[in-house]
Amino acid sequence: MPPSPCHCANLRRAARTLTRRYDAALAPAGLGVAQYSLLRALSRLEPATAGSLGEALDLDRTTLVRNVALLARRGLLAASADAADRRVRLLGLTPAGRQTLEAAAPLWEAAQRRLEEDLGPDGRNALAAALEALAGLDG
Amino acid sequence: MPPSPCHCANLRRAARTLTRRYDAALAPAGLGVAQYSLLRALSRLEPATAGSLGEALDLDRTTLVRNVALLARRGLLAASADAADRRVRLLGLTPAGRQTLEAAAPLWEAAQRRLEEDLGPDGRNALAAALEALAGLDG
DNA sequence: ACCATATAAGTGTATATGCACGGAAGAAAA
DNA sequence: TTTTCTTCCGTGCATATACACTTATATGGT
Structure with a gap:
């Protein structure tokens, strides 16, 4: 039985659970799963x-700016100027x-x-199907 | 196709999308979906x-303490002492x-x-199956 | 009674997230 | 060309989340 009837609350709970798992797994590399995703996308x-990355990750642009700043401070990525458009900061x-x-x-x-492995074949299929359905909500 | 192969990143993205939806819907009541879930559970x-609520919501106890403090400051919930155990703060x-x-x-x-409605019957079933599979990960 | 252990709560610090807003620079319109 | 509009970007503010650590209180063993 679902502990809550709210799909959103249930999804958020599941996201917290997976986040804790992946964060723990990635800890030896000094990254969380959000940072790993950002670097991987980059x-x-x-x-x-910042705009293109935010769009790719479906993250608010300003959220991306903060996360980028943290990783830049650690020297994992860097921004450079765009010769053709002085507004743009190119990230690499x-x-x-x-x-x-x-x-x-x-x-x-x-x-x-x-x-x-923990999900098993049925769980994997269910997760993939749900993520596909949810991915089609916007746009 | 999923924009990322990472189940965790995809689930987090979906959670952000739903959170934005529900937050916008609940805004006229002055609540976000996290606060609504907390009050509903309470x-x-x-x-x-704080411990029992955190366990019920699968939230870190200290996270709950912060969220409770915000709602208490707004007068939506209150803590009282437990006569039998002076460590406990009873929330209501x-x-x-x-x-x-x-x-x-x-x-x-x-x-x-x-x-x-946006998910359709197939999407609803897929989401329910995925959430059930994910709920069985811990414990 | 006394001490060791266990439990409930809270704080310090840090990251993640998003909205409202303002500033700078390019592009289009007048 | 000046004005307006659009598009990038960043900051201020607020909430959400969790880990490490501390404090206070109970509880059980001796």
Whole structure:
């Protein structure tokens, strides 16, 4: 039985549970799952802007600015000016950022694999179907 | 296709989307979905303690303490001493809290109904199955 | 009675998230 | 070309979340 009838509250609870799992798994690399996701997205999209990254992650742009600032302070990514448009700050991984991502990758894989094992085939299918349905809500 | 292979990132993204929806729907009552969930749980469990509420919501106890403090400052809930155990602070809704909950209930119902309509029967089933699978991860 | 352990609560610190707002720079319109 | 509009960006403020640590109180063993 669901502890709450509210789909939102239930989804938030599940997100907290998974976040704790992945955060713990990624801790040896000094990253949380939010930071890992940001760096991973940047590695695929660089050079990116705060706007493009926010859109890709469906995060408020200003949230992204804060998270980027934290990772920049740690030297994992860096911003550079765009010659063609002085408003834009281009974001890219630093060598340290790439190195940290490489160190975190197997930790993420272990967490992902453990989750899939714990869910079993039926749970995996259900999760995939639900995420697909929820992904189509906006736009 | 999922924008990320990470189940956790995808679930967090979906939780953000639903949170924005429900927060917007509940805004006329002056509540967010996290606060609504807390008050709703308290209405079922009162008199409750920070520990029991945290366990019920699968929230860290210290997170609950902060959220409770905010709602207490607004007069929606209140703490009282336990005669039998001076460590315990018993939490209960105030009349204003009950009133706010009543005002928020139809707003929550509208958001829930709209989500279910947007998901469709298949989406609803998928979400329910996924939440059930995820709820069995701990404990 | 006394001490060791267990339990309830709260605080310090940090990250994550989003809204409202303001500033700077490019683009379009007049 | 000046004005307006649009688009980037960042900050102020507020809530949500969790870990490490401390404090206060009970409880059980001796």
